[in-house]
Amino acid sequence: CESVVGFCCFFFFCNSVCPGNMAYSRLPILLALAFSSLSFVLSHSNRETWFQDFFPPNVCPVNAKANTFYGIMFDAGSTGTRIHIYTFVQKSPENLPELEGEIFESVKPGLSAYADQPEKGAETVKRLLDVAIEAVPPHLWKKTPVVLKATAGLRLLSEEKAQALLLEVREVFEESPFLVPEDSVSIMDGSYEGILAWITVNFLTGQLSGQNQHTVGTLDLGGASTQITFLPRFEETLKETPGDFLTSFEMFNSTYKLYTHSYLGFGLKAARLAALGALNIEAVDGQMFRSSCLPKQLEAEWHFGGVKYRYGGKKEGETGFKPCYLEVLKVVKGKLHQPDEIRGSSFYAFSYYYDRAVDTNLIDYEQGGVLEVKDFERKAKEVCDNMERYNSASPFLCMDLTYITALLKEGFGFRDNTLLQLTKKVNNIETSWTLGATFHLLQSLGITC
């Protein structure tokens, strides 16, 4: 069978039935096979070993029947909080567990918007947890782990405010009927975000099993941070890459080294603030931030990370793609590492790359699609040079598309014709770091059947 992205996915059984929002697609977790001899070592300063004995020798009674188990992973992102409830089925002790489906729900804004009201923030998590209470059968509640990992929104808050939020969430978890592991509520390191998303995408597209692996690189554009992750093919790349961008990864007795980096403050919404000159400014109250990427007459307010910003167009100055590009260029130029190797590669791109491509009809919301980097530039020009025509869409559409163009070309150094596979779901499973994180969670708890 063919996966939605056209890769041969020889281990997918694509018989899907989808009652309600429950997405069923039966993906035998061959990854488990890989991970049974897999260890994951961060090559930089604080070494850690992951994925050792993923799904360890199982402890099911010999005559055990098909067994279902669940994993609940919260993604506390800068723009929203999401719950991913994964269902796994182990048909018999000899068989590997299969990923059967995912239930996904989300709320906006993200936890960081409740920086001064941590209880209210935790209330949003509680509402999402009610979805899990409905989805997981009561007799499995106690065996089902629940974990929340926060990303860039909380990384940007003061330690005190972030901890207050995490504490409240932890209380919500403790009051729930689920299994609450130690360290169940935390801020995730940015490099894990990239690695786990890479594992998710390469697992879902079937690249982590079999002989001829052609892994794909991943690009995630969040609200506050952005990640790039790929498996370098050339020795040169490894030599010229700073050590903290590389992570060792062992599988089938081979060592792989992933290139990964998370750029804090380079997510789409943080970039808006940087372009407006409002990022990292202490007293923003009352101050007006103007940009040539915005409609001339525009004056409005915007809330991000619990702060209110006033922003508007340049009434007198020039507007349009050219001046906007120059403005946005300052945000990225010379700030990112540019590995030569990626110029000729294609990448999977999701989150805001996907959303903005959908907003401007570059791709279909359900299907996704393949774009070249220059398609974003073409669209940016079209929108920025005709801002009145796009007035009803977000006032930031011109700035967002221009930023994406500048980030890809001048930031990472991609070519105009670099191919991007825009993907939201593969076989009905969200392309999110949360699946990779759930594999790790189940492995660390020794949960199979």
Ligand SMILES: O=c1[nH]cnc2c1ncn2[C@@H]1O[C@H](COP(=O)(O)OP(=O)(O)O)[C@@H](O)[C@H]1O
């Ligand atoms: O499970 C998911 N599937 C697809 N896109 C997702 C998922 N979770 C978040 N996103 C996308 O991520 C973007 C928001 O980024 P986020 O709020 O996670 O910021 P951050 O990663 O900088 O903390 C949006 O484009 C949103 O659609």
Ligand SMILES: [Ca+2]
């Ligand atoms: Ca994210």
